Amino acid sequence: MSAGSLTRGLAERIVRSEPLKDAGVAEAVRAAVLDWIASALAAASDTGAGMLLRALGIGSEGRNTGVSSVLGFRCRASAPDAALINGYLSHALDYDDVHESIRGHPSAVLMSALLAEAEERGSSGAELMAAYAVGAETMCRVGLALGNRHYEAGWHSTATLGTLGAAAACARLANLDVDATIRALGLAGTQSGGLRVHFGSPVKPLHAGIAARAGLFAARLAATGFSGAAEPLDGPIGFLSLFGGEGARPERIAEAWGQPWQIVEPGLWFKPYPCCSAAHHAADAALAIRSAREFAAEDVVRAEVVYPPGGDAALVVREPKTGAEGRFSAEYVVAAALSDGELGIGTFSERPIRADLAALAAKVSRRYDADLAPAPNAMPKGRFTVLRVELADGTTLTERVDCPRGSPGRPLSKEERAAKFADAARRMPDAWRRLPDKISRLERIENLSNFIPDI
Amino acid sequence: MSAGSLTRGLAERIVRSEPLKDAGVAEAVRAAVLDWIASALAAASDTGAGMLLRALGIGSEGRNTGVSSVLGFRCRASAPDAALINGYLSHALDYDDVHESIRGHPSAVLMSALLAEAEERGSSGAELMAAYAVGAETMCRVGLALGNRHYEAGWHSTATLGTLGAAAACARLANLDVDATIRALGLAGTQSGGLRVHFGSPVKPLHAGIAARAGLFAARLAATGFSGAAEPLDGPIGFLSLFGGEGARPERIAEAWGQPWQIVEPGLWFKPYPCCSAAHHAADAALAIRSAREFAAEDVVRAEVVYPPGGDAALVVREPKTGAEGRFSAEYVVAAALSDGELGIGTFSERPIRADLAALAAKVSRRYDADLAPAPNAMPKGRFTVLRVELADGTTLTERVDCPRGSPGRPLSKEERAAKFADAARRMPDAWRRLPDKISRLERIENLSNFIPDI
Structure with missing residues (x-):
């Protein structure tokens, strides 16, 4: 044997x-x-x-x-x-x-x-x-x-x-x-x-x-x-x-x-961002929305992050107290990306999170959708994130990411x-x-x- | 919370x-x-x-x-x-x-x-x-x-x-x-x-x-x-x-x-013996049989060790090659106790086991009996071992141990x-x-x- x-x-x-x-x-x-x-x-x-x-x-x-x-x-x-x-x-x-x-x-x-x-x-x-x-x-x-x-x-x-x-x-x-x-x-x-x-x-x-x-x-x-x-x-x-x-x-x-x-x-x-990979889809989506149209953080009425069931298992934090805890919070990552247009080492420092980001993160909720089909190139397999942002003027901005930046399907350049x-x-x-x-x-x-x- | x-x-x-x-x-x-x-x-x-x-x-x-x-x-x-x-x-x-x-x-x-x-x-x-x-x-x-x-x-x-x-x-x-x-x-x-x-x-x-x-x-x-x-x-x-x-x-x-x-x-x-505690009941039983009556190892036709189901889970070795492996073998512990009348550090050395002990251990089998009631003072709770030794002259010697030497119900003396x-x-x-x-x-x-x- x-x-x-x-x-x-x-x-x-x-x-x-x-x-x-x-x-x-x-x-x-x-x-x-x-x-x-x-x-x-x-x-x-x-x-x-x-x-x-x-x-x-x-x-x-x-x-x-x-x-x-x-x-x-x-x-x-x-x-x-x-x-x-x-x-x-x-x-x-x-x-x-x-x-x-x-x-x-x-x-x-x-x-x-x-x-x-x-x-x-x-x-x-x-x-x-x-x-x-x-x-x-x-x-x-x-x-x-x-x-x-x-x-x-x-x-x-x-x-x-x-x-x-x-x-x-x-x-x-x-x-x-x-x-x-x-x-x-x-x-x-x-x-x-x-x-x-x-x-x-x-x-x-x-x-x-x-x-x-x-x-x-x-x-x-x-x-x-x-x-x-x-x-x-x-x-x-x-x-x-x-x-x-x-x-x-x-x-x-x-x-x-x-x-x-x-x-x-x-x-x-x-990774391009120093936070949990399960938050990278939402990060890309939020940065895309932010760069597509000018709006102020106060204009956001609410935002919804949609995952396949279990797709956010690693994102165990909902109300981070520090930037470091925010690494594992879809809410914080979306708020920081929408507000600042970047996610750097400073975004996830050990200091308490900024009041304005906490306020924006409180408007972010999660939802699960078992019916949406993941893309063939999804990374990891079977995952995706849809971000919907509702603005005060009634506009809803939507962005879907199946294959985030840095992942094998969309690798970072050598530079x-x-x-x-x-x-x-x-x-x-x-x-x-x-x-x-x-x-x-x-x-x-x-x-x-x-x-x-x-x- | x-x-x-x-x-x-x-x-x-x-x-x-x-x-x-x-x-x-x-x-x-x-x-x-x-x-x-x-x-x-x-x-x-x-x-x-x-x-x-x-x-x-x-x-x-x-x-x-x-x-x-x-x-x-x-x-x-x-x-x-x-x-x-x-x-x-x-x-x-x-x-x-x-x-x-x-x-x-x-x-x-x-x-x-x-x-x-x-x-x-x-x-x-x-x-x-x-x-x-x-x-x-x-x-x-x-x-x-x-x-x-x-x-x-x-x-x-x-x-x-x-x-x-x-x-x-x-x-x-x-x-x-x-x-x-x-x-x-x-x-x-x-x-x-x-x-x-x-x-x-x-x-x-x-x-x-x-x-x-x-x-x-x-x-x-x-x-x-x-x-x-x-x-x-x-x-x-x-x-x-x-x-x-x-x-x-x-x-x-x-x-x-x-x-x-x-x-x-x-x-x-x-512990009085340097071997697995789950083998201590059988060790005591074998030593008791050996001291109750004189017989030679060759006189043993077969021996049977009876446990409650799962009572020998820790005794993972059936055919030890060395004394050290014999620590986890009911067969070896019984053979050594019946043959030598003692279980010391030398019994469980890293050297190959003696041929006579291997021969005697090969005559030892295990059986499980869910119907036997454990004693109230059993240690651990619910455990026991019955040892039956059949000699060439037709005699069967039986010894049951519920509470082995050294365990709380039958502690070693200070000496x-x-x-x-x-x-x-x-x-x-x-x-x-x-x-x-x-x-x-x-x-x-x-x-x-x-x-x-x-x-």
Whole structure:
């Protein structure tokens, strides 16, 4: 039985596949690295980051406890600590990349684990890129196998899938064999956790860090020979059954692996706005309405946001008190976009929201429509948002978005992605401005130990 | 709603209750400390421990990375690392204490987190004792609230409940207020995990260490102000619903808190044999049969072990290859007890099992009987084991055990507990022999920084 177990099949793919033979993979990984660093740098002044460093006993100045970079901070830390902190930082603003099959965020977990480990090991750029691809493929394939019920039950899939993905990625980076990779997957699955009840709080991004550290630890411990169940993902009390519940299709874990690679097709989603991806449709719709016609915020009588049932599950906040809480509020995102015509890092700061935006957000309501057909290019599949804005003069402005900006069907241009990085890195030393160029040559970098510049 | 949430009610009890006013609590905690150290010391030559130290980058000789003790090893480590390693060590032989309401092991998790933190903080003995009592009460009350389905679904309750319990204990040790304790519980619940699929492997005891470290980290991070959901245990996607599923009774979380304290009544179970508690009934029965009448192992034609349905769920191994795997095999435990008349640390070593024991174990079968009534004093409730041994001369010897040695209904004597410690500590320096005396004065020790002697 063990020879044919789902766990073994997955481990074999992690060890043996050659993702860099597909040119699209390399391009996607380079884009992911750039966007991941930008997302983390943008969060360097986040309050939670300071708390996290304090709880770990890591100073933001001077005192190094390891050789791995903490993005945006002057200190270096051990690889496990760096994975934890960078995971938090890169997901703190919800500005980091998204993948439909994960219903969550791949790079916050995978890159945080991989870069920390690669800096300590002195891995090559090509090794990191291949490891990222198999880690992301693992997250996606396990996500597809678990099905929707996993997320709906209350699990934060970025964290649960991320732990397995980070273990797969770190196992690959360390050149573990199939048996050791099985051990790593088992050690990862048994550390999987993270509850959606925390959405809208700093615990959400912390999950990405915890998953990154757990996956890294799983691979390290597996490398020593430490072993668990022979088939930890299989069977009635294995990972896939326990986390999938009814509706899980465990056999999908290996279906179509790398054909195509999930980071190429459907592909990664890089965000233009630092807020929840489920609010991006409404954001685009509100910005389109705002740019199509001049009106003042006071002219809005009411606005209605229409979703397919469950399409707003991640938008758990209705009356945000701070901009940060507003990341998960359709009401706030629509209000800010209609009023200001832009959604920037300042829109979602930790400060209390402006009174005028609170007043406008109070006029926004949500509705669900099971009869509207989603577009074939909808991203994620089956989703859409219709925004209707009623003005005092009786006009109703309507905009429908199925495929938001930044998502695979409507990707950001190379220039837009470069601008996102440049904006996030604007306070960094000069060496950071050369980082995009280094990333473009990532496959040819032999040793990543000095990849991230000092601050 | 928040004022009356289950989470807040639990946090208030953790912060405000005064367990040491009950004299039985202090006695139970002292016994738990002694037994916990004995269980960890007995595992110091365990192979997995060395692997774990290697994966954490901690040498077994000389190099200290912190001030917290690693039981049985010469090094000192940071509190989080010490919690992880001691959690593993103290549960590695499955020799550590058990509690019926947890369906698992309290001290491996709680003491590992608490001692590590207390050594670093310089907490007093009384602070540690009160913190242990509220941590154990948290594990038990949450266990009762989640119900049987939690364990049956595949969760390792030592780990899932332990994470919350360790957070509660460390929050109490650090004198966190109610709001900070809520934060700690939320940070703990979202790190909860650990799958029963790993039973019979070193990942099982690792779960205790992971839970200890996670709970300690939760309390430390909560102390900085890092915050999550306001009511993380409550609601349809909160901890209790997600981990309990159908059959959970979340409201039981606060029922009868400290009345009586769960470590007093039903009380802790200290093990005489280093194997799974679910095998202790059969162990006692086999040892009784063996001492009642002389016979040779070859005289056994067959043996049958009868359980109530599900009573052997934890005994996942039928044909162990090593003594360590035999910890979770009714067949092996019965064979070793019938053949050797004792079950010691050597019985469950990591070496391949003896051929004669394998031959005898092959004659042992399991059966389930739903019609036999469990005794009122059964421990755990509803459990029993009947052992029937058929000899070549036609005799059938039968022994039934409802309440095994070491369990609350038939506790080890003070002398037996002292002997368990003395045996485990026999290779330790002299100062370790004075530890039982120090433990008997635990409430009066003002600073635990030097509590554990050097090696």
